[in-house]
Amino acid sequence: MxxxxxxxxxxxxxxxxxxxxxxxxxxxxxxxxxxxxxxxxxxxxxxxxxxxxxxxxxxxxxxxxxxxxxxxxxxxxxxxxxxxxxxxxxxxxxxxxxxxxxxxxxxxxxxxxxxxxxxxxxxxxxxxxxELRDRRIILTALRLCREHGEEEAYTEFRRLLVTRPVLTAAEDFAVSMDHVLDPVKELLRLIYRRVPDSYLRGGTYAACGRCLTLLVPLRDGGWWCERDRCRRQGPPPVGRRLPKEEAGELLQLERPLRQFVTGPGRAEVELEARLTALGLTVRMWPAYDTYDVHLTFPDGRVWAVDVKDWAHPAFLGRAARPVPHEPPYDEAFWVVPQDRVDAHPGYIASFERNRPASARGLVLLTDTELTERARRRLAGLRSEKRQGDHDA
Known part of the structure; x- marks a missing residue:
């Protein structure tokens, strides 16, 4: 400001x-x-x-x-x-x-x-x-991809940060050979950092089965996940086990990006999977990440969705702003994971109290509510089509 x-x-x-x-x-x-x-x-x-x-x-x-x-x-x-x-x-x-x-x-x-x-x-x-290193990195990636005219490069960069926050030496090599990512190769070398031995237990690293980031070994023999949202769901499930000798030089995305890109991005790709399963056309991070999800119904109507996985509803409200109108859409929403609302009584009300006047019309839904709205609308369209076919 x-x-x-x-x-x-x-x-x-x-x-x-x-x-x-x-x-x-x-x-x-x-x-x-x-x-x-x-x-x-x-x-x-x-x-x-x-x-x-x-x-x-x-x-x-x-x-x-x-x-x-x-x-x-x-x-x-x-x-x-x-x-x-x-x-x-x-x-x-x-x-x-x-x-x-x-x-x-x-x-x-x-x-x-x-x-x-x-x-x-x-x-x-x-x-x-x-100052907001995660935003500086994302803005740098956007600039590089725009300069090369490669929107797909940005989409793949963003998906990499969300779905692969940890890279073995072999995976890092494969990424280096992916020509789609050429505009951001130097940037990737800066933001994936060598993992310290403090993450090791018995010569092996372990990744969380839910959020994919590395787990921290605890003295009592358990594991700790850095994501609050993950911990609220119970003890972290161990996903990939990565023996140090097999993984080579293990790399992990730096913490600001894990916190503000990987974490929220998990909610984005989970929502993408739900909407795609309904049979809808989903485009992620369109027009160089103008918003997160571009959702098209069979009748051509478009919803724009920005996913916000924030712990603090007042901060989220104070950050509220209208969803940009490019690519064009018919309706727009901000969406927060259902478990955030479940864990914080009054989450939506706190968000609404703290919205600026310029964002008074911005609707905040949970991912569950958005999916249900989409399901109901899709069911209505199918019912109308069946009725039209019957009348014909």
């Missing part, structure tokens, strides 16, 4: 309310520190002297508590314990009602890794030093 006017067109009506709460910048500072340091060292390995951003997060948390007359965390380990064990809603900090849910944590209790909520808070930081 570049406008300095709080009453500017399209801005969320509650923006002054959010800006007035000192806990908002605190949460952004803390989440940014946790996610950056998790990428570098892991949050359990902080040592004195603390990096400046971590010390700043601790200092601001202490100040916020003192201003409220509450006992602050006495050290960084104690602050990390708050992040891991104490829902943010119970912190003595000033936050608006929609900022967090009653059970939201910044660190996962099992692994001490940042939760998806933490990553979403970090993305809200607006810090130019860490």
């Amino acid at each position: 570049t406008s300095t006017s709080l009453s500017g067109a399209g801005l969320p009506p509650d923006l002054p309310k959010w800006a007035a709460h000192k806990g908002i910048p605190l949460m952004r500072t803390l989440a940014t520190a946790l996610t950056r340091l998790d990428d570098v060292t892991g949050v359990e390995s902080f040592t004195l002297p603390y990096p400046p951003e971590v010390q700043r997060a601790l200092d601001r948390t202490v100040l916020a508590c003192l201003e409220r007359g509450a006992e602050p965390p006495a050290s960084l380990p104690e602050l990390l314990a708050w992040c891991r064990d104490r829902p943010v809603a119970d912190w003595p900090v000033d936050l608006p009602a929609d900022a967090v849910g009653p059970d939201d944590l910044l660190l996962d209790p099992e692994s001490s890794r940042p939760t998806e909520l933490c990553h979403e808070w970090a993305e809200q930081s607006g810090d130019s030093a860490s």
Whole structure:
């Protein structure tokens, strides 16, 4: 947002309310520190002297508590314990009602890794030093594919990031020989990173059978999946097992892209599969990703769908914007996975409260609701056709 006017067109009506709460910048500072340091060292390995951003997060948390007359965390380990064990809603900090849910944590209790909520808070930081790397990568891919006039290259790039976040040495070689991906080959070399040995158990890596990302081995012999959505469905099923000797130099997509491209992309391709199974014509990421799903019914009517797999409904509402009109469509929707709504009471209402005025007409459905709407419409068309054939 570049406008300095709080009453500017399209801005969320509650923006002054959010800006007035000192806990908002605190949460952004803390989440940014946790996610950056998790990428570098892991949050359990902080040592004195603390990096400046971590010390700043601790200092601001202490100040916020003192201003409220509450006992602050006495050290960084104690602050990390708050992040891991104490829902943010119970912190003595000033936050608006929609900022967090009653059970939201910044660190996962099992692994001490940042939760998806933490990553979403970090993305809200607006810090130019860490500015939305996932978006920069996607915009770079779009630019390269447009320069080459290769829309198919972008579609295959996006599908690769969604369906193959982990590559063995042999798979990496196969990707390097895929000429469809030529416009983005250099970019792929930058965003697929060597997997550290911390993912190994007994000389073998394991990928999640649901979300396809690598699982983290836990001390008790179990496995931890980085996707909140996956963990809510129970212990992660082990999918591919990749012995280190057979996999060669294993590569994994970097975390910002796993978080904001692979994760939501799983919801996109799952929706694609459901709609295709209904017999509908589905085109993914059309016109260089103007929106996610272009759905055509037998009578030629088109729906445009943007899939948003966000943990935080207020953030999603504040990001709401009309679906672009190219390629043309008859109706447009934003769609969120059903389990997101099931896990967060009032999800849709919170989204709607935080929408800017410019997106008041944007409809948010769950993937279940959208599929059912499509099924009913398709059944109606088939019924009309049968009636027409009978009348003829």
